[in-house]
Amino acid sequence: MPDSSSRAAGELTVVHTSDLHLGTRGERDDLEVLRLVLTAAQHVSADALLLAGDIFDTNRIPLAVLDRVVRMLADASMHVVILPGNHDPATADSAYRKGGLGDPENVHVLGVTCNDTALLPTLELEICGKPHMDYVDMAPLLLPDRRASRHQIVMAHGHFVRSDYDLHRSWLLHETDLEATRADYVALGHWEVAQRVGSGDVQAHYSGSPYRAGTVNVVRLDGSAPAVSRLSVRREDVEDRRRE
């Protein structure tokens, strides 16, 4: 866990990604994308890594793969907050309830290891989100209670409504609701592209999948408007930074 005394007072760095879809190759999944994401998060000395849904492609993940994921997250020396998505919902047989995924003290799974809020008091940060609990359509944006911490982030996994043409889709996120969160940052998942959505004051961003976007979002919070940038997780860029 990063030493909180090494941070400037009240300053936080959070890395946000989603849609890793681990396990598409079964036992042969090399988890390379997770390694690249974790290395990038370590490069910016992230205090927390947010995984906004569809981390696993399916809940039928071989235990050997789960076991390696658990060890990688436990060794990450940062908080990891996971929101179950529509591919990996927090069902009774969810990947998040098997293989000890919720056991490491730095790993927080919304709807599994805590309710809809992960409280990280050493970071003065609370992360709220409505996990997918099954495969059925629902409104995926949680309107948080009045904040109890200095910093508040909302996570949601769903489809942002750009026009009426989107209304036939599932798990819809409406701009008015994003604004109503009043959160410092809204970490979205479900889209493959990295994109800010909404035109109001609340910063709501999709990270995109690391495969398609080639980046993760880096969010710096210091009590004023969050600074959001993107960091490459392409293998050659991650290896280059390592050699610096």
Ligand SMILES: [Mn+2]
């Ligand atoms: Mn999804």
